[in-house]
Amino acid sequence: MIFGMHDGVLFNIGPIPVDHLVVTQWVIIALLGTIAFFATRNMQEVPRGLQNAFEAIITWANDFFTQLMDKPHVAKKWAPLLTTFFLFILVSNYSGLLPGSATVDGFQPPTSNWNVTMTLALITFFSIHVAGFAEHSLHYFGHFVSPSPLMLPLNLVEEVAHPLSLTVRLFGNIFGEEMVIAYLLFLAPFVVPAAIMGLSLLLGAIQAIVFTILSASYIAAASGEGH
Amino acid sequence: MIRDKRFYLSVLLLTMVMVLGFATFCMAASGSGAIPEPAGETPVFGNFFVIGWTAVNFFVLLALLYKFAFNPINAMLDQRTTTIESSLKHAEEVRIEVEQMKKETQANLAESRKEAQEIVARATKAAEDAKTEIINKAREEADNYKIKAKAEIEAATEQAKMELKDTSAALAIMAAEKLLGRAITEEDHKKMVDQFVNEAGDMLC
Numbered sequence: 001m002i003f004g005m006h007d008g009v010l011f012n013i014g015p016i017p018v019d020h021l022v023v024t025q026w027v028i029i030a031l032l033g034t035i036a037f038f039a040t041r042n043m044q045e046v047p048r049g050l051q052n053a054f055e056a057i058i059t060w061a062n063d064f065f066t067q068l069m070d071k072p073h074v075a076k077k078w079a080p081l082l083t084t085f086f087l088f089i090l091v092s093n094y095s096g097l098l099p100g101s102a103t104v105d106g107f108q109p110p111t112s113n114w115n116v117t118m119t120l121a122l123i124t125f126f127s128i129h130v131a132g133f134a135e136h137s138l139h140y141f142g143h144f145v146s147p148s149p150l151m152l153p154l155n156l157v158e159e160v161a162h163p164l165s166l167t168v169r170l171f172g173n174i175f176g177e178e179m180v181i182a183y184l185l186f187l188a189p190f191v192v193p194a195a196i197m198g199l200s201l202l203l204g205a206i207q208a209i210v211f212t213i214l215s216a217s218y219i220a221a222a223s224g225e226g227h
Numbered sequence: 228m229i230r231d232k233r234f235y236l237s238v239l240l241l242t243m244v245m246v247l248g249f250a251t252f253c254m255a256a257s258g259s260g261a262i263p264e265p266a267g268e269t270p271v272f273g274n275f276f277v278i279g280w281t282a283v284n285f286f287v288l289l290a291l292l293y294k295f296a297f298n299p300i301n302a303m304l305d306q307r308t309t310t311i312e313s314s315l316k317h318a319e320e321v322r323i324e325v326e327q328m329k330k331e332t333q334a335n336l337a338e339s340r341k342e343a344q345e346i347v348a349r350a351t352k353a354a355e356d357a358k359t360e361i362i363n364k365a366r367e368e369a370d371n372y373k374i375k376a377k378a379e380i381e382a383a384t385e386q387a388k389m390e391l392k393d394t395s396a397a398l399a400i401m402a403a404e405k406l407l408g409r410a411i412t413e414e415d416h417k418k419m420v421d422q423f424v425n426e427a428g429d430m431l432c
Contacts, residue, residue, distance in 0.1 A: 040299040059304065
């Protein structure tokens with residue numbers, strides 16, 4: 001039994017075990033869904049309050065991805081997925097700042113578990129190839145043997161390295177941050193961890209942005225010209 | 228009280244420190260008794276149930292956000308674009324219309340001014356004509372009066388002359404009667420009177 005960072009089963013639905021961090025994900029999803037529901041419940045042409053905030057996020061994301069990718073229609077198609085990555089990872093990271101996180105058994109940010117980050121990275125991995133195939137159809141597979149068939153192993157390694165790096169980067173950062181806070185709480189329970197928690201506010205946002213931007217650039221590279 | 232950027236920044240910083248401090252306090256308090264030393268064991272890799280659940284959860288979140296955020300907001304953005312475009316178009320139309328109206332108004336104004344000038348000119352001319360006519364009429368009337376008056380004066384002079392003639396004739400007769408001491412005959416009388424009158428009249432006139 002490790003301190004807080006325990007990936008344990010909370011209950012079973014039939015034969016399927018439900019882990020603690022799955023329930024945390026449910027809470028995060030419920031929170032985001034509720035906010036989105038209330039933001040767009042009474043849509044008005046002149047936005048106000050929550051609607052304004054949500055519109056700002058989505059407009060900003062659309063503009064950002066459009067600038068990042070050289071094809072606007074690709075950006076428009078993939079912006080929802082990438083924005084969902086960002087929001088999910090951001091709220092997951094910040095859930096680690098809640099009281100009890102990493103000290104209460106099983107309560108930890110979902111992104112501090114690499115099964116979760118790997119799933120997200122795999123979604124990115126498949127998205128990259130779907131985007132590439134959708135844009136270039138069979139020509140897309142040509143880039144595995146470019147500039148020469150000798151490069152095939154290296155290209156394959158690169159394809160695997162993308163999701164692997166995404167997985168380990170997000171997991172390592174958040175897990176490490178949680179561990180640092182947990183150790184500081186053990187050593188000096190009052191006030192001292194606040195500095196690290198302030199930093200982890202920044203870290204959580206940066207990791208969410210990095211994951212999103214890297215996914216977007218991989219998708220842009222796969223769907224862009226040059227294949 | 229004027230509050231500048233620094234004030235708000237310091238309030239924000241203080242709030243953050245307080246919230247985070249409180250959070251650490253709660254974290255410390257939530258552990259039962261002494262906080263155990265963290266073991267730092269890495270999570271088990273390859274928990275397929277967690278992977279499966281995460282995938283399902285992620286796509287549920289994607290679907291939820293699609294339904295409640297991306298779709299309605301994109302639709303709203305499109306609608307807003309349409310509204311703004313049509314508003315701009317409408318504004319352009321209105322601007323053109325206003326310009327046209329302005330032009331028309333200016334043309335009307337110029338025409339009105341011209342008309343007014345014409346009216347004034349006509350009125351002035353009419354007034355001048357009336358003045359001339361009145362003056363002419365007055366002059367004519369005055370002339371008429373003058374002529375009439377002259378005629379009357381002449382008639383009155385004539386009459387006075389006649390009356391004077393008669394009177395002087397009667398006087399002369401009376402004087403002659405006294406002088407002669409007798410009545411003179413009708414014939415003498417007549418002769419003398421006529422003679423006298425003629426002489427006297429010549430003298431008088």
